[in-house]
Amino acid sequence: MSLSSIKSFRVDLDGPVDAAFTRGELVSGRVLLEVRRETRVLSIKVQGRGVATAHWLENRGMNSVYNDYTSRISYFRRRQHLIRDNGELTVLTAGRHEFPFSFQLPEETLVTSFEGKHGSIRYWVKVKLHRPWFTVRKIKKEFTVIEPIDINTPALLAPQAGTKDKMARAWYRNFGQVNVTAKIDRKGYTPGEVIPVFAEFENSTSRSIVPKAYITQTQTFIARGTMKQKRSVVATLCGDIVGARTRETWHGRAIKIPPVGPSILQCRIIKVEYMLKVCVDVPGTSKLCLELPLVIGTIPLHPFGSRTSSVSSQYSVNLEWLRMAIPEQPEPPPEYSAVVSQEEAEQRNGTSVPQPSAADDLSGILERPLQAFVQEFRFRPPPVYCEIDPNPQPLNIRPRCMTC
Template sequence: MPSIKSFTMTYDALNESRTFSEGDRITGKVTLVLFKDTKVLKLFVKAKGDGSVSWSTTSGDRNHTYSAGRRFFKLKQFLIQEASHETIIPQGIHHYNFSFNIPQGTSWSKGLPSSFKGNHGKIVYKLEAVLSRSWRMDRTLKEELQFASKSFPPRHSLMSQQVGSTNEEMGLFSKGHVRLNVTVDRKAYAPGETVDIVANIDNSSSSEMTPKFKFTQEVVYCARGNTKFEENVIHKVLDNCVKPKTQKQVRCAFKIPQFQTLTILNCDILSVKYYVKVYLDIRFASDPKVVFPVIILPPELALGPQPDVAAEPYPAGAAGGPSDSDFHSPGVCMSPYPAFPHSAIHEYPGAQRYSAPQPTYPDNPPMYSGPPVVYPAQPAHMSGSYSNPAPQLASPHRSPFSSPSPSFMVPPTAPTSHPPPTAPEIYPSPSSLSHISPPAPTYSLLPSASMLNTDFLSQSDEPPPTYSNLFPSSPENSDAK
């Protein structure tokens, strides 16, 4: 009867793509299920990364084989330590946890290359669990890891637009010249992203030509000073023919396959590069072409084009411009008075609209740059708890009593916080109006006049105030008289 029922190994994924990179921590566990007590010599787990290349060539009757290998790292952890005598593991289920820290590269060119499998070479990362017993074959478990390198050039250099051009003179079978200008939106992409290409063609020749676009993968294997070159076409697009003596702009967009191998630039025996080639296919002439390098990054490192952020036409908080307030944006209106060129109107839900001129204070500069909060001006004839039920709007016709000069106005106290978006109370409570007679005619007082504290309309026995009470003469005039 066998003593081992099952022997399994699992590891914890760090992301949806189940990839690892430099500096990551690999954690997992080995599960051993035994039918009975079992003697074990040792149990250990290894994490390693290896690269190898190999190809053969034939020269006459002789075959030449070229091969090379690299060990990137190897880590080993004992779960059951080897000792002078065997360790007895009791019957049942046993879990053994393990963890490894993947080495961190010192620079982008010295890091670990990404996983790759090609026709003549591969780069593989894997986990291995080995159970050793006396007089038994070792039982080995292997789990391959997908490794995505973080070792790439600085990010800011990968987001710039690529521009190239070529100007070709035609050969014997055609006259004139051709100019090709090509733009690629950036240099780095992630699998699944789209490459956008714009080609401007100036065909000042007597020949027709066909624009063509290719996205290719180039793999170079190196061993003992020899190289093996391999090219794979991933995408190829043809456009309509460009007639002689014409100009044309051609746009092409293609998507990088979702599981495309990443660019490899930091391995001395194997490299993987990508290129975008734009060329004009011309019969009986050399083909003008423009070639751009493209880098394929892991999704978490790819920096797609940032969305254009429209600049605000006005500074934040300026009248008429965007602001962070919860209230409606203040409108801007023209005032009929030359002393007040603009007036700001704040609109609050459920409230009436009031328009008041915005005073200026030479001796009191504003404390903040935001729009002033304009409150309804209190009518001049208000006294005590009396409130005017209908606000008086500014008249476009000036009069001596319609609008005071700004030099006589008292600066309002700046509010400490914005009021909630509720309508201001403009009607008094019934109790405050119990002693008030019907509304009196409006009297517009000059700022120098003192405010009356007596409601003379409710005193039927007293005459109305005289002009001297409303407009007392100054002490200087009294002394002069």
């Protein structure tokens, strides 16, 4: 039996292996084809694609019939002929042959590469080799796209604050009221940054409470008018016990953002959103949680500028949070089900799914480029999560003045 005439067939992209691209950039490389003897070729085509896909199966009822939920969005398609099929065969001599190619990504907004359990956003280069009387040989090479999110915009530099209270009850008995007020300096952060949390916990009950803070990630997949969500806790912060009828204040307690992927907000079928939840555990009753939205960006806060200067001057007044020790090997974060209050879980389970319509030096954090985080979140496995039916409930937040 004779060996195949093709010894090797692969595609290489120019630049580093972990390079990331963005809109408008040029993606270039070469197709490497090595043949053992003279080989006749009809054509060689290279195609660049970018596609977002959401997909899952659901079993309704006791039968074995599954409903297929699938949606796709194509962000770009580029095609180039390295050897064009013009009706005549091209004869390649024995040896190594290189075919360079290049195409430009669209100037329109792209979406950051993403891999999830129920969907993905992928970009790749595919090469097809057509020969007479042979099946088509195909090779595929994926690459990463990062859509920049600049946190130096007014919307992401705006402070986030809120207040929430709850009456602690058990067996028709009132233990008193718990009030939580929290504020963070801005909405946008980048991986590796430390978020100083300013909060006040007023415990008017007869029992002790335990304040905590969590950074949560919500992945939303949408297909055929239905959505599926995955929620997980990516960082935690535990405060000291607040005794009965006492008050506790956080003067910038630090919670560090791990190397997670940036927020995805521009895709119609896949979204990745983050939230800072400041919660209070009250023994004998349900949890009280206050949510502050976060956006994880890719362009860090500028070290110099009018807004940055005011932030720096504010931190220079109270630097206690910088000296707080963050353990090198923190305990793993809890599952999202441990963060959601009992009332929230009951409300979400009882309603239908809606239709889609610091220990680190700040200077080092701010100067880290985008490429420093690409490798970290690209190959890191996702955190442990639990699956729940989504039904976001509006927060009953009333503004309250607070002295930081």
